[in-house]
Amino acid sequence: MAPKGENIIEWSDEMDLAFLNVMLEKQRRTHTTTWKTSAWKEITAKMMNLFPDKQLFLHKVKDKYQRMKTNFTRFFEIVKHTGVGWDADTNTVTADSDVWDMFIKKNRAYKTFRSKGCKYYDLQKQLFSSSVATGALRISSTDPPPTLEEERRLNEEFLSRGKGKQKQHIDLEEDSDESDDPAHVAQPILTESRRRVPKRSQSKSSQMQECMDIFRESFTKNQQDTTSSAKKSKSVSSPEKPEKNSIEEALNELAKLESRIPKSLFVKAGKTLLDPGSQRLFMWFKEESRMEWILQLDHP
Structure with a gap:
């Protein structure tokens, strides 16, 4: 095993910029950032x-991509937050x-964002925005400003997300995005805890009975609707014709x-008829x- 620190690359701003441009060129040609090994x-x-x-x-380049995406995701959450x-x-x-x-x-x-922000933010936004979901704190530009109560609720949801079930990760330390040390690789905090509500178990016979009840209710309702609709249609669109050669x-x-x-x-013509x-005649x-x-009739 190589000693810690061996072959670790310090990514310069020039390398970051070139890396972003190479990936954006690939994105424009493939219309995705979910790339295969080739x-x-x-x-x-x-x-x-x-x-x-x-x-x-290869693994160093992919690790850098993941760190960059993680960094952008966190920065995007901050700048979109109210206030x-x-x-x-x-x-x-x-x-x-x-x-x-x-x-x-x-x-x-x-x-780290308190002191240095996020370099090449606009380029990263082009690359990552389609795949990054900010979750609870995401607010549309068309939404009205939140009230104090709503903002407090959003903050609580944001904090609770970190306590939910998600992939285990290692925190990025300050300035860690400049190094490709594998110890600093982390997954973006994107997933929310999702509870699955267990469904009540049902026997096959009870399920069948429930289906039959639903079908019977639906069939009866459809029959009633069809009959009512037919009567209404007949009375509105097909009125009974008067008897031939009658006064009507x-x-x-x-x-x-x-x-x-x-x-x-x-009126005079009606009386004459x-x-x-x-x-x-x-x-x-x-x-x-x-x-x-x-x-x-007016001039007999």
């Missing part, structure tokens, strides 16, 4: 060409002491012309002839 070999080869004096290997300010030009974070205490209480690694049939035809004749003449002969006429017949 893709990581390509990334490693490019980094070795750029920095031939560094002892870069936290961040100056992109100076790469500094401003927040009240109680906010810093809350984050540091969860993990000491957050302490003639009055229905007269009603179609109501908007085209004076009200007094309409009570005579069987006039009724038969009216029904025999076409529409325009019926209009002429009605108009002549």
Whole structure:
């Protein structure tokens, strides 16, 4: 086993910037950051060409990616938290002491952001934002500002997440993101505790009976709905037609012309149709002839 500290690479800002650009280029071509070993070999080869004096290997490059993602995840949680300010030009974070205490209480690694922020934040955001979920403290820009009670609840949820079931990890110490020492590799704090509520055990017979009851209830309801719908449809869209050659049939035809004749003449025509002969004559006429017949009622 190699002595501790042997072959450990100190990643410079220049290397970080080159590494981000190589990965962003790969992301643009593959539309993902979940790369297979072959893709990581390509990334490693490019980094070795750029920095031939560094002892870069596949596992060191992947470890650096994980540390960088972990660091970004934590920084992203801080800058999105209510009451936290961040100056992109100076790469500094401003927040009240109680906010810093809350984050540091969860993990000491957050302490490093008080002094140096997160370099190349915009590039890291392009690379990691699609896969990083900030959990309880994530607030949409369209949401209204939280009340004091809501903010207190969010803080409690944030702190409780660290106590839930998640992968065991080693805390990142201050400035640890500059080294590829495996002892500093940590998993991002992304997962929340998820409780599974046990389902009550049921015998096959009781399950079958429950299914039959649901089916019977659904079938009965559907039958009732279908019958009611059919009756309603019949009454609305298919009214019963009046008996042929009846006064009702003639009055229905007269009603179609109501908007085209004076009200007094309409009433007079209705009375005239009570005579069987006039009724038969009216029904025999076409529409325009019926209009002429009605108009002549005013000038016998």
